[in-house]
Amino acid sequence: MTGHILALCGGVGGAKLAFGLAQVLPAEDLTIIVNTGDDFEHLGLHISPDIDTVAYTLAGLADRERGWGVSGETWNFMDSLRRLGGEDWFRLGDRDLAMHVERTLRLRAGKTLSEATSELCAALGVRRLIAPMSNESVRTILLTDAGELTFQQYFVAQQCRPVVREIWFRGCEDATPSPAFLNAMDRSDLAAVVICPSNPFLSIDPIMSMPEVKAAISRTKAPVVAVSPIVGGAAIKGPTSKLMAEFGARADVIGVADHYAPMLDGLVIDYEDRRFEGSLAASGLRSLVTGTVMRSDADRVRLARETLAFVPRISESAPRVRHEEG
Amino acid sequence: MTGHILALCGGVGGAKLAFGLAQVLPAEDLTIIVNTGDDFEHLGLHISPDIDTVAYTLAGLADRERGWGVSGETWNFMDSLRRLGGEDWFRLGDRDLAMHVERTLRLRAGKTLSEATSELCAALGVRRLIAPMSNESVRTILLTDAGELTFQQYFVAQQCRPVVREIWFRGCEDATPSPAFLNAMDRSDLAAVVICPSNPFLSIDPIMSMPEVKAAISRTKAPVVAVSPIVGGAAIKGPTSKLMAEFGARADVIGVADHYAPMLDGLVIDYEDRRFEGSLAASGLRSLVTGTVMRSDADRVRLARETLAFVPRISESAPRVRHEEG
Numbered sequence: 001m002t003g004h005i006l007a008l009c010g011g012v013g014g015a016k017l018a019f020g021l022a023q024v025l026p027a028e029d030l031t032i033i034v035n036t037g038d039d040f041e042h043l044g045l046h047i048s049p050d051i052d053t054v055a056y057t058l059a060g061l062a063d064r065e066r067g068w069g070v071s072g073e074t075w076n077f078m079d080s081l082r083r084l085g086g087e088d089w090f091r092l093g094d095r096d097l098a099m100h101v102e103r104t105l106r107l108r109a110g111k112t113l114s115e116a117t118s119e120l121c122a123a124l125g126v127r128r129l130i131a132p133m134s135n136e137s138v139r140t141i142l143l144t145d146a147g148e149l150t151f152q153q154y155f156v157a158q159q160c161r162p163v164v165r166e167i168w169f170r171g172c173e174d175a176t177p178s179p180a181f182l183n184a185m186d187r188s189d190l191a192a193v194v195i196c197p198s199n200p201f202l203s204i205d206p207i208m209s210m211p212e213v214k215a216a217i218s219r220t221k222a223p224v225v226a227v228s229p230i231v232g233g234a235a236i237k238g239p240t241s242k243l244m245a246e247f248g249a250r251a252d253v254i255g256v257a258d259h260y261a262p263m264l265d266g267l268v269i270d271y272e273d274r275r276f277e278g279s280l281a282a283s284g285l286r287s288l289v290t291g292t293v294m295r296s297d298a299d300r301v302r303l304a305r306e307t308l309a310f311v312p313r314i315s316e317s318a319p320r321v322r323h324e325e326g
Numbered sequence: 327m328t329g330h331i332l333a334l335c336g337g338v339g340g341a342k343l344a345f346g347l348a349q350v351l352p353a354e355d356l357t358i359i360v361n362t363g364d365d366f367e368h369l370g371l372h373i374s375p376d377i378d379t380v381a382y383t384l385a386g387l388a389d390r391e392r393g394w395g396v397s398g399e400t401w402n403f404m405d406s407l408r409r410l411g412g413e414d415w416f417r418l419g420d421r422d423l424a425m426h427v428e429r430t431l432r433l434r435a436g437k438t439l440s441e442a443t444s445e446l447c448a449a450l451g452v453r454r455l456i457a458p459m460s461n462e463s464v465r466t467i468l469l470t471d472a473g474e475l476t477f478q479q480y481f482v483a484q485q486c487r488p489v490v491r492e493i494w495f496r497g498c499e500d501a502t503p504s505p506a507f508l509n510a511m512d513r514s515d516l517a518a519v520v521i522c523p524s525n526p527f528l529s530i531d532p533i534m535s536m537p538e539v540k541a542a543i544s545r546t547k548a549p550v551v552a553v554s555p556i557v558g559g560a561a562i563k564g565p566t567s568k569l570m571a572e573f574g575a576r577a578d579v580i581g582v583a584d585h586y587a588p589m590l591d592g593l594v595i596d597y598e599d600r601r602f603e604g605s606l607a608a609s610g611l612r613s614l615v616t617g618t619v620m621r622s623d624a625d626r627v628r629l630a631r632e633t634l635a636f637v638p639r640i641s642e643s644a645p646r647v648r649h650e651e652g
Contacts, residue, residue, distance in 0.1 A: 073402075076398075076421045084449045085428075085449045086428050095402045095405070097420075101412070
């Protein structure tokens with residue numbers, strides 16, 4: 001296939017597919033847009049967890065066992081912070097800390113989050129376009145049975161235990177997509193929008209919450225393809241299926257398809273979910289059945305290749321549902 | 327002896343005597359005032375090197391081999407910072423970093439440096455009154471043959487190589503001593519001001535540069551005793567003797583005595599410098615000859631005891647030179 005790929009992703013799961021796409025595509029053909037709804041100010045530092053996860057993953061620095069942060073990490077800062085009575089609910093590794101310090105310095109010096117991200121990625125040797133969804137603040141807020149929580153309060157401090165009633169994205173109405181994001185969406189050679197296997201509610205919805213993104217995705221002729229983060233009724237990682245249940249959605253690939261409708265044109269699902277192929281087809285959605293659990297770099301590359309190969313097959317199909325509905 | 331002891335000190339050498347004094351004196355009888363002329367903003371953090379050295383030393387956390395920072399320190403933050411192209415000329419250990427992060431948070435929240443210092447010392451288990459010389463900014467600036475340098479540029483980045491022509495303390499005219507400092511100077515039971523063996527130019531002069539300090543030290547009836555940082559014509563650590571030479575001063579205990587005149591009443595000198603006892607006496611200064619090089623905790627405690635025992639012997643002597651001159 002030819003043309004530009006716009007990948008939308010959150011943290012760990014999304015970063016794995018982004019890694020695969022980065023191995024498969026020439027640098028100029030890929031824009032990776034990352035959720036910043038999880039960003040927060042902590043200990044005086046601007047922390048962008050998903051951007052860091054993507055950057056570390058593409059740099060080959062991510063810790064594979066822990067699933068987040070940098071490999072070979074040490075925790076002496078945290079030990080010392082705890083001793084001083086500092087806030088220790090969010091774990092910051094000694095190596096990782098430099099990223100937050102350097103990002104914060106750049107932002108205070110007046111650089112945009114896009115500029116800071118691109119400089120820090122370059123320093124890590126990542127020669128791919130990784131950009132935040134916006135240079136402005138959009139913050140994921142969860143209304144739960146334990147009160148109103150920021151993403152990190154919910155995800156880290158409370159470990160996703162509270163029942164979520166509503167999610168909103170503070171600032172989304174006024175936020176504009178980052179220049180790289182706008183540029184990718186407007187490209188005449190845009191070949192596909194790939195929604196990486198990230199949490200639809202917490203990683204992809206914040207990106208989609210900006211009015212300009214909704215408009216551009218509805219407008220684009222390029223197919224929108226998602227890789228399901230749900231396999232066999234459970235999320236590979238994180239609270240996706242719990243959230244889906246709390247929202248009265250089906251915690252399976254049909255639930256994912258419904259969530260992304262009407263903008264979605266194709267869905268990549270796991271072998272385990274092949275029984276849903278018919279239902280997906282009935283709703284006008286093309287699907288690709290393959291192994292979607294990425295355990296190795298080879299898995300990531302294979303899934304990226306298969307997802308890209310799936311795109312032209314979608315394009316051949318009937319006009320997208322979203323054009324009829326939107 | 328009875329009464330309150332006000333100790334003035336800079337970093338490493340001064341901290342050793344402060345440690346000794348803290349072992350020997352009840353908590354309520356000791357105020358340790360620390361130079362903040364070296365403080366600086368770095369990587370967005372407020373760094374108070376001398377306060378930290380004193381706090382770590384009194385907490386028993388100081389690294390004895392390296393001579394600064396915390397023992398058991400690791401450097402993964404620095405490695406990562408370097409990789410990101412960050413400023414790496416000032417080494418910040420992983421453990422040490424928590425101190426700067428927590429101090430900076432407290433200052434941003436509106437606390438004074440005195441409050442931040444006292445909270446952080448308490449968290450380290452240090453139950454002694456350690457206070458900055460001022461809550462306001464006084465910054466040591468060196469005019470050198472390599473241009474105007476801040477203390478850290480001179481001391482760390484340029485490793486004291488440039489020839490110093492002049493030193494000034496930016497902000498000293500408007501700075502007021504910290505509440506603990508003012509309180510100690512004004513106490514009716516003040517038994518002595520002990521100038522710890524720190525660099526007279528770079529650690530003690532910044533403290534003395536504030537007009538209220540000069541006035542209070544001239545006013546107090548308590549003897550002022552210094553422990554010489556110069557032994558046998560060389561500083562135990564740091565650039566003291568080099569600086570003295572550059573200023574045309576004698577790089578020996580006579581030079582130290584001259585520098586502190588007319589406020590000084592007594593000087594503690596090393597056995598190696600006992601030949602100067604007569605000259606010091608001739609200039610009206612009482613001296614105590616002992617071992618001033620502190621290699622062990624026992625040395626620190628012994629020197630503290632001897633210095634305190636020296637105080638009443640000074641008080642018995644003739645009115646101080648500074649009363650005649652001032």
